[in-house]
Amino acid sequence: MASDKGLRITWLGHATVLIRTAKGTNILIDPWIQNPKYPKGFELPSAIHYILLTHGHGDHMGDAVPVAKKHGSTAVAIYELSDYIAKQGVEKTVGMNLGGTVKLEDVAVTMVDAKHSSGAQDANGTHYVGVAAGYVLTPDEGPVLYHAGDTCVFGDMRLIGELYNPEIAMLPIGGHFTMDPKEAAMAAKLLGSKTVLPIHWGTFPMLTGTPQDLASQVDTNVKVEHWAPGDTL
Secondary structure, rough: OOOOOEEEEEEEEOEEEEEEEEOOOOEEEOOOOOOOOOOOOOOOOOOEEEEEOOOOHHHHHHOHHHHHHHHHOEEEEEEHHHHHHHHOOOOOEEOOOOOOOEEEOEEEEEEEEEOOOOOEEEOHHHHHOOEEEEEEEEEEEEEOOOOOOOOOOOOOHHHHHHHOOOEEEEEEEEOOOOOOHHHHHHHHHHHOOOEEEEOOOOOOOOOHHHHHHHOOOOOOOOOOOOOOOOOEE
């Protein structure tokens, strides 16, 4: 567990991650609070200042609207997705696009590429809500973070590494819908990240990749965090 000082990262199962900056800004990425691995009894902070959405699939934005309404959050997403959730009743949104950066209190958030589909489904069918993305978070204090969202490995991850130097990378490893451990190991190499926090694994039986599989394939100077939902680093 992390101390009360400094940046904190809490995994809440699947791709849902809560980040608290050193100055106390709470950022929730891809809120799916009803995911099967959500830690029992965990309560979100009363104030979730910002929600970041990587794409429109329900297992990444399924609880964005109720969380934003309850916690007074500003939701940040690619333009079309921000427009979509605004029409669902989210009052405060920031629409951006690939390559853009917004300053959210004490952290700069840059939207970067990802390779994945991104339709949003509701009672009226499937809707175009832009393309999938990842985020680089550069806090005023603490390490640079990268949340890849859902993606396969792609060569331009090297550019993300060269441009932003993310020290800590949150990478999907489950396979089937995203990278598996073999691809995630290559992603870590392209990014140059020294710490990998595995996400999007273990939620369903088809997501077979594990941190152990990843740890056996990364370079020796890369640390793979063997964390469980509810753990804070």
